[in-house]
Amino acid sequence: MAMLLVVICTALVFEYINGFHDSANAIATVVSTKVLSARTAVIYAGCLDITGALLGTHVASTIGQGIVDAGIVTQGVIFCALLAAVIWNLVTWYLGIPSSSSHALIGGLIGAAVGRAGFGVVLMDGVTRKVLLPMLTSPLLGFCIGLGAMVGILWICRRARPYVVNSWFRRLQLLSSGIMALSHGSNDAQKTMGIITLALFSYGALESFKVPVWVVLLCACTMGCGTMTGGLRIIRTMGDKMIKLKPVHGFAAETASASLVLTASHFGMPVSTTHIISTAIMGVGSTKGHRALNLSIIKNIVTAWVLTIPVCMAIAATLSFVLPL
Structure with missing residues (x-):
């Protein structure tokens, strides 16, 4: 029982850091365009994160049952997976690099399970189908849909005066950033729900893999609180350093991203909201010409994307060997 409580507490720490680390996904554009202050934006996003987390448990089922053989998962395996993801998230937050909390958790779970029982458990x-394929296609779709949305808006508004367009999209961006926060909660919060449910199932506290209501509520509130603290380092990277945004760009990027994330959540796919919003911003920014994009920052972001799963696998596998669990 003591180890189960440790795992649940560690999972909630991960969930809080996930919200803290990924708050930039929902609010970086709305803060950088000065539509909302950072403090107001994180509170707004946190409330909608909680709402989004209550929309379903399809992604939680994928994490708990679709990645590794649940029969070999012990409390120690889950603890090592969570600890690896927490370490990676804190390192990338300190460096101000947007990385995927989802892929950190998935990599940690695979690495810990392989370290305990070999590759056959994967x-x-x-x-x-539900990790690698979305990981490869969702950033590309984010870029293309962001680009397409921005081109469409520019064509529709081609005869409007710039200050009129800016005024309208300042209002519309409040809506788009809210939907983005909602979509973030609908996908990311469920991953920890799946991990906690897996821990309860492996302990024998559940007869079947079904996410308890109290787990849904606890994870939703924890992620919301994490989002409300806001990781300003990453917000600056995505909202200012990668490209200079105006409200119309923020609206296009957020709308494109939210549509993809909500679709993935519906089909139980644990996608990276970080990858999707980042590439949507790149797609939107490309309409200003390649010189508008900060290529050195983009290179750092892509490097972190590539490294997240293998590094977290290595950390978790090492922890499963080292820790007597």
């Missing part, structure tokens, strides 16, 4: 069909 459910390759589930990993391929």
Whole structure:
């Protein structure tokens, strides 16, 4: 029982850091365009994160049952996976680099399970269909839909005066950033729900893999509180350093991203909201010409994306060998 409580507490720490680390996904653009202050934006996003987390448990089921064989998962495996993800999130937050909390958790879970029982425990069909395929396609879709949305807006508003367009999209960006926060909660909060439910199932506290209501509420509130603290380092990277945004750009990027994330949540796919919003911003920014994009920052972001899963696998596998769990 003591180890189960430790795992649940560690999962909630991860959930809080996930909200803290990924708050930039929802509010970086609305803060950088000065539509909302950082403090108001994180509170707004936190409330909608909580609402989004209550929309379903499809992603939680994928994390808990579709990545590794649940029969070999112990409390120690889950603890090592969570600890690896927490370490990676804190390192990337300190460096101000947007990285995927989702892929950190998935990499940690795979690494800890492999370290304990070998590669045979990995459910390759589930990993391929619901992790690797979305990981490769969602950033590309984010870029293309962001680009398409921005081109469409520019064409529609081609005869409007710039100050009129700016005024309208300042209002519309309040809506788009809220939907983005809602979509973030609908996908990211469920990952920790799945991990806690997996821990309860492996302990024997649940007869079948079904996410308890109290787990949904606890994870939703924890992520919301984390989002409300706001990781300003990453907000600056995405909202200012990567490209200079105006409200119309923020609206296009957020709308494109939210549509993709909500679709993925509906089908139980644990996608990276960080990857999607980052590439949507790149797509939107490309309409200003390639010189508008800060390529050195983008290079750092892409490097972190590539490294997240293998590094977290290595950390978790090492922890599973070192810690007597």
